[in-house]
Amino acid sequence: MSGRSLWLDEALVADAGGAAPALAGDVKADVCIVGGGYVGLWTALELRERDPGIDVVVVEADVCGGGASGRNGGFVLSWWAKFKTLRALYGDEEALRVAEASADAVTEIGAFCEREGIDAHFRPDGWLWTATSDAQRGAWKATLAALDAVGASPFEELSPEEAARRGGSSMHVAGVLEPTAATVQPALLVRGLRRVALERGVRIFERTRMTRLEPWGVRVEAGRVAAERVVLATNAWAAAVRELRRSLVVIASDMVATEPFGERLARDGWGDGVAISDSRLLVNYFRSTLDGRVAFGRGGGTLAFSGRVGSAFDGESPRADDVAAEWRRLYPQFADVPIAASWTGPIDRSVTSLPFFGRLRAHPHVAYGVGWSGNGVGPSLLGGRILASLTLGADDEWSRCGLARGPVGRFPPEPARFLGGHVVRAAVARKEQADDEGARADRVTRALAGLAPAGLVPVDD
Numbered sequence: 001m002s003g004r005s006l007w008l009d010e011a012l013v014a015d016a017g018g019a020a021p022a023l024a025g026d027v028k029a030d031v032c033i034v035g036g037g038y039v040g041l042w043t044a045l046e047l048r049e050r051d052p053g054i055d056v057v058v059v060e061a062d063v064c065g066g067g068a069s070g071r072n073g074g075f076v077l078s079w080w081a082k083f084k085t086l087r088a089l090y091g092d093e094e095a096l097r098v099a100e101a102s103a104d105a106v107t108e109i110g111a112f113c114e115r116e117g118i119d120a121h122f123r124p125d126g127w128l129w130t131a132t133s134d135a136q137r138g139a140w141k142a143t144l145a146a147l148d149a150v151g152a153s154p155f156e157e158l159s160p161e162e163a164a165r166r167g168g169s170s171m172h173v174a175g176v177l178e179p180t181a182a183t184v185q186p187a188l189l190v191r192g193l194r195r196v197a198l199e200r201g202v203r204i205f206e207r208t209r210m211t212r213l214e215p216w217g218v219r220v221e222a223g224r225v226a227a228e229r230v231v232l233a234t235n236a237w238a239a240a241v242r243e244l245r246r247s248l249v250v251i252a253s254d255m256v257a258t259e260p261f262g263e264r265l266a267r268d269g270w271g272d273g274v275a276i277s278d279s280r281l282l283v284n285y286f287r288s289t290l291d292g293r294v295a296f297g298r299g300g301g302t303l304a305f306s307g308r309v310g311s312a313f314d315g316e317s318p319r320a321d322d323v324a325a326e327w328r329r330l331y332p333q334f335a336d337v338p339i340a341a342s343w344t345g346p347i348d349r350s351v352t353s354l355p356f357f358g359r360l361r362a363h364p365h366v367a368y369g370v371g372w373s374g375n376g377v378g379p380s381l382l383g384g385r386i387l388a389s390l391t392l393g394a395d396d397e398w399s400r401c402g403l404a405r406g407p408v409g410r411f412p413p414e415p416a417r418f419l420g421g422h423v424v425r426a427a428v429a430r431k432e433q434a435d436d437e438g439a440r441a442d443r444v445t446r447a448l449a450g451l452a453p454a455g456l457v458p459v460d461d
């Protein structure tokens with residue numbers, strides 16, 4: 001293995017375009033985008049769509065897709081599961097508008113792939129939100145109640161038998177389905193976006209690490225980009241920016257992928273591309289792949305001190321054995337299927353579990369969009385629209401979007417955040433272990449676990 005995700009290894013082999021050059025020297029542009037993942041590339045494409053004459057440069061520290069965009073589970077989800085939080089923060093009308101736009105974005109991504117000839121294995125088979133213990137039953141009820149209050153019904157409630165059938169295991173004891181969701185091979189999607197951006201005239205420099213923001217643009221290791229406007233689209237790496245640091249917690253998520261065993265999957269009724277996650281805070285999330293593997297991930301890994309994303313967030317997963325054991329616990333009928341690969345990567349969790357957008361106070365020419373909290377594949381398309389509007393100074397539905405008001409809430413300063421994060425994470429693990437065993441954790445453990453921010457699925461009161 002290369003130390004990258006299985007997804008990115010596959011995508012780089014399939015990529016006929018070759019590597020983009022590293023920047024050596026000085027260049028000028030109208031806009032410099034820092035980060036060559038989904039958010040940066042959607043922003044670049046949106047800018048060129050709105051103004052074909054605008055000169056856009058993207059600088060990427062690794063290769064496009066080397067960060068979160070090439071390592072995630074490939075869940076193309078909406079924000080319907082976050083509706084309760086959206087409604088509390090922004091009111092009924094804005095919450096509905098944003099959630100509906102996020103659902104439309106899933107369809108738009110599929111259409112974009114079809115139109116641009118991107119074979120990203122887009123499979124619009126929905127998202128199955130399940131319970132795998134009695135304690136998790138009904139985790140979605142508060143969300144569905146908030147949706148019902150405004151006349152929206154994006155979820156289908158399933159019988160226990162149907163949840164188990166769709167999920168491919170009797171361990172799924174209840175569930176709801178959000179039909180508009182999809183899965184993709186995430187690195188094929190980001191490399192496809194890269195190709196289209198290059199075709200549209202966006203200049204991309206890979207292996208070009210930003211070292212400093214400047215009033216005139218961006219300094220990189222071997223040169224600089226002079227630009228009046230800058231976009232930070234660096235996901236968890238944005239926590240290195242002092243102004244954003246206390247608005248994010250960086251924590252790893254870890255994945256394993258099995259060897260192909262598609263015939264057995266199909267026999268068990270799990271041959272489609274449905275995205276599945278349970279209702280844990282340390283969430284288990286998993287899906288089958290087009291070549292008959294299962295990719296299985298788990299949240300709650302390594303914590304970063306003061307937002308520093310170091311080498312612990314790269315390469316093979318240090319929790320591969322634990323993640324594989326959880327896969328086998330939930331799917332005992334496949335316990336003999338070998339694990340082919342593992343990898344790890346950082347997630348930029350915000351206080352609300354929703355991303356936030358704005359401009360840096362210290363650098364007003366710099367727009368940012370961070371805090372994706374494990375759900376960025378689909379919503380990143382909307383992020384590109386918000387960032388394009390902020391960058392161009394547009395007065396529209398995206399620049400006025402509730403999410404474009406900067407961060408909501410802050411985490412404690414270091415070292416309290418790091419030490420407290422370990423305490424809270426351990427409490428969550430103890431509580432969820434007790435839940436699995438049909439027991440009830442002690443009161444202190446439950447209280448500490450309740451301090452954890454939401455991840456892929458919301459935390460209900």
